[in-house]
Amino acid sequence: MIPDISVGEFLDSIIKNEDLKLILLGNLGYFHDDPYTLSLAYYTIAQGSYFSNGASYIKGGSQQLSNHLAGFIKRHGGEVLLNHIVTEKN
Amino acid sequence: MKSIWFAHYERKPVAIYLMFPDINQILKHLNGKMDLISMIKFVWLKHQKTMTRAKGFLMGVIPRFHNHGIESAFILNVRKAVENKPHYTEVEFSWVAGFNPKMRNIFISVGSVPVKNYITYSRYSVTVSHDPRKAIETLTGLFPDEKPGITSYFDHILNPK
Numbered sequence A: 001m002i003p004d005i006s007v008g009e010f011l012d013s014i015i016k017n018e019d020l021k022l023i024l025l026g027n028l029g030y031f032h033d034d035p036y037t038l039s040l041a042y043y044t045i046a047q048g049s050y051f052s053n054g055a056s057y058i059k060g061g062s063q064q065l066s067n068h069l070a071g072f073i074k075r076h077g078g079e080v081l082l083n084h085i086v087t088e089k090n
Numbered sequence B: 001m002k003s004i005w006f007a008h009y010e011r012k013p014v015a016i017y018l019m020f021p022d023i024n025q026i027l028k029h030l031n032g033k034m035d036l037i038s039m040i041k042f043v044w045l046k047h048q049k050t051m052t053r054a055k056g057f058l059m060g061v062i063p064r065f066h067n068h069g070i071e072s073a074f075i076l077n078v079r080k081a082v083e084n085k086p087h088y089t090e091v092e093f094s095w096v097a098g099f100n101p102k103m104r105n106i107f108i109s110v111g112s113v114p115v116k117n118y119i120t121y122s123r124y125s126v127t128v129s130h131d132p133r134k135a136i137e138t139l140t141g142l143f144p145d146e147k148p149g150i151t152s153y154f155d156h157i158l159n160p161k
Helices: A007-014 A020-023 A040-055 A064-074 B037-046 B069-083 B101-109 B132-142 B144-158
Strands: B003-007 B012-021 B053-061 B090-092
Touching: A007 A020, A007 A040, A007 B144, A020 B090, A020 B132, A020 B144, A040 B144, B003 B069, B053 B069, B069 B101, B132 B144
Parallel strands: B053 B090
Antiparallel strands: B003 B012, B012 B053
């Protein structure tokens, strides 16, 4: 079980050198901006994927991901609404 | 004004000094344009001796010839060149790095006055491979005292329990 602590707390517990901490957090900007409020579990999944499989990108740009999600919703009978505030969920 | 000086020893170049008039003093009046009117304005401003500053961009002396007075000879030449063009009121050696005290001292010793200080920040430039083994090797090489922490970090990231 990944401990329920932040990335910052985790690094503080195993590493003393502040420069090394910054190097290890080189990818932090992709996930968050504050290591002390970023869950170690979330960081572990994202960073672990990077170390295991390398970096990837979506062919055609990130809009393709939104298009795919919208298409999936529509194919299953859902409706995609833009510029709406969510006030309730079922 | 002469812009480039070379110093030779036994017919081989051993040092170079490069200086240009500060053309920005004219360009700032052209509002970023270089059409016909701007070109005419450029020539007119040049004749009006709008450029009053020269910029020393580069001084390089082969290490074996350091401390032989070549740098001072260049600067004396600069002084002579400027004296022949009295509308030049200033020579700026702005490309002397703050972390190069030797060059700073040479310029100060001939009467230059530091008026602008640009601070250079530098930090590690480390490429950490996404191959964990290479990453661990790179990081432990840089931070040998932190080897247990680095190992623990990668163990945790790659094998979350």
